[in-house]
Amino acid sequence: MTTVETDTMTDIFLSKTDFCILEGNVDNRLLSALRVLGFTKPTRIQALTLPHLLLSKDLIGAAKTGSGKTLAYLIPVLNILIKLGFRQKHGTGSIILAPTRELALQIYGQLNKLLAEVELTCALIVGGEKKKKEIDLLSTGVNIVVATPGRLLDHLTNTEAFVYKNLKCLVVDEADKLLEAGFERCITAIIQHLPNVAARGLDIPAVDWIIQFDPPSDPKVFQYYPGITKL
Numbered sequence: 001m002t003t004v005e006t007d008t009m010t011d012i013f014l015s016k017t018d019f020c021i022l023e024g025n026v027d028n029r030l031l032s033a034l035r036v037l038g039f040t041k042p043t044r045i046q047a048l049t050l051p052h053l054l055l056s057k058d059l060i061g062a063a064k065t066g067s068g069k070t071l072a073y074l075i076p077v078l079n080i081l082i083k084l085g086f087r088q089k090h091g092t093g094s095i096i097l098a099p100t101r102e103l104a105l106q107i108y109g110q111l112n113k114l115l116a117e118v119e120l121t122c123a124l125i126v127g128g129e130k131k132k133k134e135i136d137l138l139s140t141g142v143n144i145v146v147a148t149p150g151r152l153l154d155h156l157t158n159t160e161a162f163v164y165k166n167l168k169c170l171v172v173d174e175a176d177k178l179l180e181a182g183f184e185r186c187i188t189a190i191i192q193h194l195p196n197v198a199a200r201g202l203d204i205p206a207v208d209w210i211i212q213f214d215p216p217s218d219p220k221v222f223q224y225y226p227g228i229t230k231l
Ligand SMILES: Nc1ncnc2c1ncn2[C@@H]1O[C@H](COP(=O)(O)OP(=O)(O)OP(=O)(O)O)[C@@H](O)[C@H]1O
Pocket: 038, 039, 040, 041, 042, 043, 046, 063, 064, 065, 066, 067, 068, 069, 070, 071
């Protein structure tokens, strides 16, 4: 897709065309999962972000709770890994970070629904669960990891069999909450472990798109996104 095509796709999406517009750009099995879920039209944040994320652009998106942000990033994340032919031997291609177990579980639930017809593997790595079980799981080569920060950092540091050198996407869900919860140091340490992501950092100038149609009431919140506190 060129930029013009990207803009056109956004326009078509915003004029309430359905997910069929993604045919040819998104794997049919993902589109089929969307149909099974009964999702026909993208929400506004999905319409605004999908054309960019499908081109693997870096993006910060802000929209109110319940607006469909999870699918907005899950569809492109899965599509990228499918396109690249990710198998268990390639290890983890995407990490999705969430501030709480509850949110991580919610994301994991949506992820599994989208993966109904796809062979990618996924795991939920959250504090409070048995570490040995997670180590065994990570050792099998898990393509998508949904995690809370503390437990993820623990595995990045201590689990030798955790293969993440092929990582392609890092999603920081509810980044403002992650930092509110005092995780900033932990997230910085996580990013230092990650190839590609660490090299580029998460600086605002390195982000291709910032899509924000429902900004937080206090703009200062943006000062606390990971990677920009030094600005
Ligand atoms: N295109 C769509 N059409 C219909 N329903 C959708 C669509 N996209 C997502 N949903 C549903 O809308 C609900 C809210 O979506 P989601 O949890 O992704 O919102 P969110 O913006 O991530 O919320 P939060 O800020 O709480 O994480 C979910 O039940 C989801 O399955």
